[in-house]
Amino acid sequence: MAWSTRELADLAGTTVNAIRHYHALGLLDEPPRTYNGYKQYGVRDLVSLLRLRKLAGLGLPLAQIDTTDEGDATEALRRADTVLREEIERFRRSRAGIAALLHSGAPADTPSGFEAVGARLAESDRALIHVCTRIYSPAALARLRLMVSAESAEVRGRLHALIPGASESTRDRLAEDLAQDGAHWRSTVWLEQTEWGTHEPYPTRVTEHAFVEALTTLYNRAQQDVLRRADVALGRRAHVGQPDSGSLLCRSPVSTPATRRETSRAAS
Structure with missing residues (x-):
């Protein structure tokens, strides 16, 4: 059974625009079309899309996903982990600063x-x-x-x-x-x-x-x-x-x- 773009998006928990974006970046192969031009997606397309969403959800930039082998994304994950760790620290400092301002009643530009x-x-x-x-x-x-x-x-x-x-x-x-x-x-x-x-x-x-x-x-x-x-x-x-x-x-x-x-x- 083949799925339309809308059906594939619903199955993967994403949007039609996201699928089109993956196509434009070359991350998701174009599927065959029906005689009247509608795309027909199968299980392999669904798996590829789910894999892309998993890697993107881990914080890997799309440019790195494009060059990452399915079986070995270790180095890309390490880089993503470093970025996330730095972001978490930045958010921690921001929250500490906000808490201090709220506790003291000091102006926000202190x-x-x-x-x-x-x-x-x-x-x-x-x-x-x-x-x-x-x-x-x-x-x-x-x-x-x-x-x-x-x-x-x-x-x-x-x-x-x-x-x-x-x-x-x-x-x-x-x-x-x-x-x-x-x-x-x-x-x-x-x-x-x-x-x-x-x-x-x-x-x-x-x-x-x-x-x-x-x-x-x-x-x-x-x-x-x-x-x-x-x-x-x-x-x-x-x-x-x-x-x-x-x-x-x-x-x-x-x-x-x-x-x-x-x-x-x-x-x-």
Whole structure:
């Protein structure tokens, strides 16, 4: 008994379009036709179609199924297993990230690893952390998470409530409070002292400029001034540089630590 395309699709649990697609790719042989042009499928066609669906269901790409012997698909299966394992790990990380966001109530755009504090951060802080995740090493990011978590909510609130016309005394007090416990996480002083990744042990001109550009874009002028004053206070306490030039925020781009190192190496 011969089956039509629709009957074959029903028997195999697939669609007519899928069968036509297999024909177009050369994975399923064209069957003989009746005098009026209708295809006539038999048992061997059904078995071939079921085999194709089984291999595709295991995750083998159709291009690999085309070159896979029926009796030996071991290597193709190994490759498919690797791809599936990587996909499963990616989905696991995604689910863990979603669970952390739902548990903490943090905004969906909170950088990975900062979900626990994301709900307490202003949009500008979350944006700066996004930049940091691209320029800091994993070890530095771990320390950054601790610094962000330990930051005083009161001081953070004062910083983000700061208006451009804030008084000198207000700025000075806030800068001193930011520098009270050492380098704060928005500090360019901490940026210079940070351990970088294995491929780039020191901050480069691009990464330094990216950090400083983020500060000057995401925070208003009064907030930038407070961050600069806090960096100056940190530099003064550490006896590094002059009190009026302790921050990358108040330097020319050509005088950053990265460019000074490049100049020194060229001279040697």
